[in-house]
Amino acid sequence: MSQREVVIGVTGGVAAYKTATLVSRLAQADIQVTTVMTDAAQQFVGAATFASLSGRPVATHLFDSSYPLGAHIEIARRADLFCVAPATADFLAKSANGLADDLLSTLYLAFTGPVLMAPAMNAEMWAQPAVQRNVHQLIEDDVQMIGPEEGWLSCRDQGAGRMSEPETILSTIIDKLNSL
Numbered sequence: 001m002s003q004r005e006v007v008i009g010v011t012g013g014v015a016a017y018k019t020a021t022l023v024s025r026l027a028q029a030d031i032q033v034t035t036v037m038t039d040a041a042q043q044f045v046g047a048a049t050f051a052s053l054s055g056r057p058v059a060t061h062l063f064d065s066s067y068p069l070g071a072h073i074e075i076a077r078r079a080d081l082f083c084v085a086p087a088t089a090d091f092l093a094k095s096a097n098g099l100a101d102d103l104l105s106t107l108y109l110a111f112t113g114p115v116l117m118a119p120a121m122n123a124e125m126w127a128q129p130a131v132q133r134n135v136h137q138l139i140e141d142d143v144q145m146i147g148p149e150e151g152w153l154s155c156r157d158q159g160a161g162r163m164s165e166p167e168t169i170l171s172t173i174i175d176k177l178n179s180l
């Protein structure tokens with residue numbers, strides 16, 4: 001089997017720190033990773049962490065001269081799988097509604113392979129009808145949700161909305177890649 005290529009999208013939640021472990025585990029499994037970060041994600045973890053763990057520059061902008069065809073097109077074409085972890089309420093809303101106002105949301109629309117999302121947010125946000133509507137829409141659109149789990153939340157609360165652990169996301173990615 002040729003070497004697998006995945007895109008890891010990182011959006012603006014505290015759980016972004018766990019995605020660094022995910023990218024490291026993917027690299028150790030000999031899977032090529034391109035990390036794409038939203039502006040908000042970069043408030044939580046620096047792009048340099050993902051660049052060094054993946055051994056590749058991190059894509060952050062739609063208009064990037066190193067991708068003459070458009071970063072969303074070039075990254076989408078070479079990937080076997082697209083996983084967004086953490087997926088914010090904002091990203092779920094944008095992707096459920098087809099908005100494309102930054103690199104990650106545009107890439108979601110440009111990508112035709114399997115998409116996984118690992119939502120993470122506080123329990124109140126997760127319980128909102130608007131968020132649940134968007135999740136149901138995405139599942140109907142063939143997106144596979146991973147979690148979220150119940151447990152400790154960074155807002156110092158217990159409840160539903162905790163991002164699944166990197167190992168769980170990794171094994172879901174590997175199972176999906178093996179099924180392609």
Ligand SMILES: Cc1cc2nc3c(=O)[nH]c(=O)nc-3n(C[C@H](O)[C@H](O)[C@H](O)COP(=O)(O)O)c2cc1C
Nearest residue numbers: 011012013014038040041088089090091120121122
């Ligand atoms: C300290 C802090 C933690 C946040 N954690 C989350 C989170 O876990 N999940 C979430 O959906 N939004 C969270 N937000 C809000 C998002 O960062 C915000 O909605 C942002 O616009 C998301 O942008 P993005 O989807 O483009 O990354 C948090 C904001 C702050 C200031």
